[in-house]
Amino acid sequence: MYRIFIVEDDEKIAVILRGRMEQYGYEAAAASEFRELMPQLEAFTPHLVLLDINLPYFDGYYWCRQIRMRSSMPIIYISARAGEMDQVMAIENGGDDYITKPIQLELLMAKVRSALRRAYGEYAALPEKTGGGDADGLAGSGSAVRYGSSELSAHGLKLHLSRSELEWKGRKIELTKNEGLLAECLLRKPGHVIPRESLLEALWDDVQFVDDNTLTVNVTRLRKKLEELGLPKVIETMRGQGYKLSEDVLREGAAT
Template structure:
């Protein structure tokens, strides 16, 4: 069961959101203190945060930055501000999505499901999935052999070298590194990157995989991602496929 932390100072709206989350089978809790938010949030250890912009003491952008210093937990902003710049600020400060008030609850739930699927989707299974889902606030790193993915910074590291990833590259790396040495279906990768894959050109995934391969090559990892024709892709941490500098 995913835990969702609601940061909304309007008690009526917070109660409506909490009730809606629970109707969909999620566990939910609303913040009670807005001067010192982080202890309460970390104690709850959510897999998703719904964050209002207009809050007492400090606004949502401030709290989003504070969360991002410690965690890559997904954050959806909720705000009465509908301007383009407000949404740009939300994304630039570390938010994953944005929805305006008055809230369309079904649209919100679609966004919640989409963000959760991208962050902890079907590609994560077994032990990795349990650790990822239960430690959204504390898990900061994913490893496959000596290859490390720093989730909060969206960086790959190997043998002391680091390279920064785009959002899609990071999602692909996390998906493949959660299943090292195993074939990950193209459909699974598509669903990890995009909410609605019906109209996504299959070549778009190939382009993103190619970009990730180039980032791995910058680290000295050649042919780390293998194409399995007709099935998907496989990440190998076999040192025979890697180039020592």
């Protein structure tokens, strides 16, 4: 049974969410104290977190970063903030998805099921145990990685699949789950345009519920990571088509 931890300071909403999760067969618990969330998380060992942004003491962005220091479990933001920058910040701070209030419960459940399938179920490469936590006390720690133990490379740019880590000229940088999936799609066909639809399907199996802007945000995050490695503009946007990994930029970078 998957465990869902709800971080929502509106008690009525928390009760509704907990009831809906249990209705669908999940074990659910809601945060009871918002000054210190991590002990509650560690005690419950969830597989997925539903996280509000406007919280007492520290906001949801802060807690998402704290969770990401220990775990790659799926985190879905639930917030009344509907602005584009709020969603960008949510993803930049480590979130996997975002849903606005008032909550459409069936849409939320579709996103929850999708995230759990990607992280632990039929779309995960490695089987996951759901009966207990990992060594650090969080069931999702490191468990959402989809990859095997190989690597992909193109003109010196390497993606270590088992670690979801990019390497360029000896420099390494860790990727989130979605960044790793995007990098994998692009590195499997360097120089070829990967359609937006293909990338959406690779990241989210319930594509009909995904805002196309979410893909753009994830690509932007991956571009920033590549820029930190010394590869600006290596991901090219092909208007009306998709994205491609520029072999010319890689060759030029390798030669310098």
